[in-house]
Amino acid sequence: MNAQPMAITGCTILPMTGPGAVIDSGCVSVTDGVITAVQAGELPEGKGETRIDGRGMVLMPGLVNAHTHLYQVLLRAVWEDMPFLAWLKRIYGVAESLNPDHVMAGTLLGCLENLKGGVTTVCEHNFLNPGPECAVTAVEAISRSGLRGVFARTIMDSGEIVPDCTKETPETAFGRIEDLMARQPGAGSSRDDHRLTFRTGPNTPPINASPDLLREIRRFAHQHSIGISAHVAESASVVEVTRRELGRPGVVAHLKDFDLPGEDAIFAHSVHLSPEEIRHLAETGTSVSHNPVSNMMLGDGIAPVVEMLAAGVRVGLGTDGAASNHGQDLFETMKAASLLQKVKHQDAGVIDPYSVLRMATIDGAHALGLGSVCGTVEAGKRADLILVDIRKPHFQPVNDLVSQLVHCAKATDVDTVVVDGRVLMRDRQCTLLDEHEILQRARGAQGDLMARMSVA
Ligand SMILES: [Zn+2]
Incomplete structure (x- = not known):
């Protein structure tokens, strides 16, 4: 091999x-x-x-892309200029049209773009599962690419903006995840080369994850010794829903009730956190994936990266999916991460380049449980x-x-x-991927997906 x-x-x-x-x-x-x-x-x-x-x-x-949705390269620049929850509803709606052919074509192109930009590890946060095949296909595409993959197969069980076809009961989802892991002999945390590891998690709690699901996810993750990945406090609107409907002060505070923070957890975005929540992430060893280009593109805000680093939170860097980026360029992400903190604090010295480069390499590796591997x-x-x-x-x-x-x-x-x-x-x-074929295939899949979604 x-x-x-x-x-x-x-x-x-x-x-x-x-x-x-x-x-x-x-x-x-x-x-x-x-x-x-x-x-x-x-x-x-x-x-x-x-x-x-x-x-x-x-x-x-090699660079570590700690949070992305690879197939979303098919959705570059499709929906722009809309509020976060409205945008998210469109993204979830893709589940009604998405099939394994789209997933294969998009995931291969996403891998190709990551690879050509120096990324060697991708954390694929997977959340649209109108059936078990889409995740199976995504894993196959990542394996074909030769990249090191962390496949976070997350679950949605509720939420009015989530189409029924991609809602799963915990039992159904866990069975599918067990099948997925069983297809990869030796994968998980035990295989020596750690080429492919798995995670689970809620997708964007609390708007698409019931309390029962959160409780069951923690139990399932412990049972299988796999980590957790979740979108956390990405926009002010998600925090507002958490306060209004649950009476909790923030998303991390809500997740804390279900013991989801921990050394095996990576919380993508973490833009809108209180000082207490930052402290809790540090105390529990929870990692964060900072995705500055996506945050800027969606107008979500500026993550408290300097504050998190000062508190001792481990922060990796991610591109997020191309539907909110619109690329997979981690060099661009590093520059954005650096400049955004300087702007936020109006202090050119508030973050040093070595810390940013660490986020894109060893800190991202640690954040994904791969710090001893790469x-x-x-x-x-x-x-x-x-x-x-x-x-x-x-x-x-x-x-x-x-x-x-x-x-x-x-x-x-x-x-x-x-x-x-x-x-x-x-x-x-x-040397491994056929660039010409992948581009051609992605163009075909994009045309088919857009036709099915009736996007003008
Ligand atoms: Zn994301």
Whole structure:
């Protein structure tokens, strides 16, 4: 399964093991999908390993997209300029038209875009399940892509804006999730390579999750030793519903009643939190996926990232789905995350570039339970690596490598992508995925989906 031994040579290495850790010219060796050596200087004469010349490039950990909905690339720029809950109703309505062919085409294109932008791990927060097949197909597409996947198969059981076809009882959903996991022998938290792990969760509590569902999700997650993913306090309107209908001060406060926060949980967005709720996330070890471009696109607000980091909350970065982004570019996301906090606090020094780069790599890996697997360039970790070409006009000259990776680099600067020791892209050419076929297929699926939804 894994490629033959490999060495990447002559590159600048940014291992993300601590501020200031950088090797100006070095090499990384990989065997059986695992990093075996990270060293300065040139490698001695080869022993038959594949060699990749990394001169002029930075070798760093592959980026971790901690929250997305891959198939939504088919829905780029379809619904804009509407309030969050109105937009969400449209998104949920897609379930009435969505079939596995759309999911396969969209998920493959979403994976392709992530891969070409240097993402090596994606957390797919899956929530439209008009039947069991859509999730099965999405997992298959992620597996085909070669990316490391965290598949969060979430559940909706209520809510007037949710079509009946995608509401599930907890029993039905749990049975489908068990079937899904059983199809992937060794997947979960036990497989050594952690290529695919599963999560569950409510989708956007409380507007589509009953108290019974929240209680059952915590029990099910514990029972199967899987994590939780949820959209949390994304907009002020969701917090308002929580207050009006449940009498709770916020979404985290509501979820706390059901023991959903915890070290195995990642709460996407977390834009509208009280200081007490931030403290609770820190105390319980709950992680957050910050999705600034989506928050800006939907007009949801600015997440309290500086406050969360100061409190000790682990924050990863996500693009969110392309229906609210409209892309899957984690370099752009890093820049947005940095600039948005500077604007919010009217303080250019309120967040440093290294912290932002950590969010997109090792902190995102930890947030998804993969901190010991990937997220840094260190011997013993799985080889999820990217080479970023820094010889481009917009990157030169180099005064501050870390700041320029956050504020100057573009997704298209990624030259080479390695996941689990397997080269998935080199010289920007995909080695596993057929780019032409995926684009063609996605255009066909988009036309069919739009026709079914009768979107003018
Ligand atoms: Zn989302």
